[in-house]
């Protein structure tokens with residue numbers, strides 16, 4: 535039952551899309567198990583750039599099954615737009631499957647997301663305003679509409695009639711832009727989705743487990759990152775789903791004893807989009823330079839990502855929670871032009887040193903990073919020979935940076951990424967499925 539999982543080890547945008555795409559060449563199935571189109575995963579194949587949000591990265595390769603699992607929330611309108619884009623680029627939808635238990639993002643969720651953010655004022659989370667939080671609220675509140683409901687008219691009618699009036703009241707109370715639809719319009723909208731996506735909806739847990747029984751290779755593609763996890767992240771500055779590897783079990787319908795290898799995708803520095811504390815955050819010119827060099831602008835919202843040095847307290851938190859068996863260290867090339875590169879190894883909080891990421895937001899805000907300053911590989915820029923010759927051709931300083939991370943976390947850095955393209959990848963392990 536070979537399977538791999540790729541999980542973001544920071545606040546998202548670590549390069550999960552690229553690493554998933556690299557590894558899914560040899561996979562049979564790629565599964566998204568949480569989140570929705572708040573995610574933005576970039577895949578670069580030569581001159582083609584795919585920016586995926588709700589679709590699993592496996593959709594880009596021919597002959598793969600691409601599964602949207604039960605733990606996700608799906609905005610069907612935006613998924614259909616994405617489907618148009620990828621089909622225009624030559625991708626096939628033959629392998630697409632959507633869990634009948636996945637929840638739907640309805641227009642009112644988007645409106646509520648925006649207005650709740652406005653309501654929070656100074657305390658806003660900086661969400662993507664895609665309606666993700668409100669859709670998960672409905673799931674937990676046990677009033678959500680699921681993809682499988684699209685296949686049953688009476689259920690759709692009943693849920694439309696009970697949900698819409700309530701949401702309209704809520705929207706009026708928050709003084710948000712009205713929904714602009716009545717129950718019949720909403721029902722017809724959902725029926726329209728039934729016609730367009732009904733054929734992809736099935737019990738994906740049965741499908742994934744049968745695939746595992748039959749020795750097919752399954753790759754679980756995480757969205758966001760461990761620090762945005764609803765339980766373990768920088769709450770309340772988090773997303774509304776379980777982004778850690780535990781989310782695979784609930785979000786794909788796969789038992790814990792079936793999960794094999796978990797790859798932590800770790801950017802060589804740190805970024806985060808939206809609000810919330812970031813202990814190693816840079817400011818001024820230093821921040822601007824790193825943001826520019828790394829192209830750190832959100833794929834989903836276009837917002838500039840806040841940038842900082844690598845934080846190993848964060849990486850320890852993520853690896854303990856997710857059980858990383860390997861690391862994929864990405865974007866090392868972005869650090870090419872530094873004489874020295876600080877790496878955070880602990881926090882000083884109220885004159886006490888800690889190596890563990892605290893729960894309290896006020897403590898995190900008071901935390902001062904303790905840095906180990908590493909020598910940079912300033913001026914090196916020979917990606918081409920590394921791609922040909924492998925790890926040994928990397929500059930010594932970069933190898934020491936990588937080894938320092940490996941030793942701190944006690945996890946091998948089996949994948950090294952030194953450019954956005956599929957081919958700019960050093961694979962130190964090779965056979966991932968044994």
Ligand code: GDP
Nearest residue numbers: 547548549550551574575576865951952953954
């Ligand atoms: P994801 O959300 O984790 O899939 O990451 P994003 O796609 O949102 O952001 C990562 C960005 O970095 C994308 O533009 C990728 O094309 C790019 N990228 C990924 N790996 C590398 C790398 O090793 N070097 C460079 N320079 N860019 C990379």
Ligand code: IMO
Nearest residue numbers: 546547572573574660661662757758773807808
């Ligand atoms: P990928 O998969 C980076 C952030 C938002 C906000 C918080 C809550 O591309 O790594 P939400 O809309 O989810 O309620 O917003 O989470 N966020 C992400 N940040 N990468 C992502 O996805 C993100 N998805 C959500 O910016 O701070």
Ligand code: MG
Nearest residue numbers: 547574575833
């Ligand atoms: Mg992203």
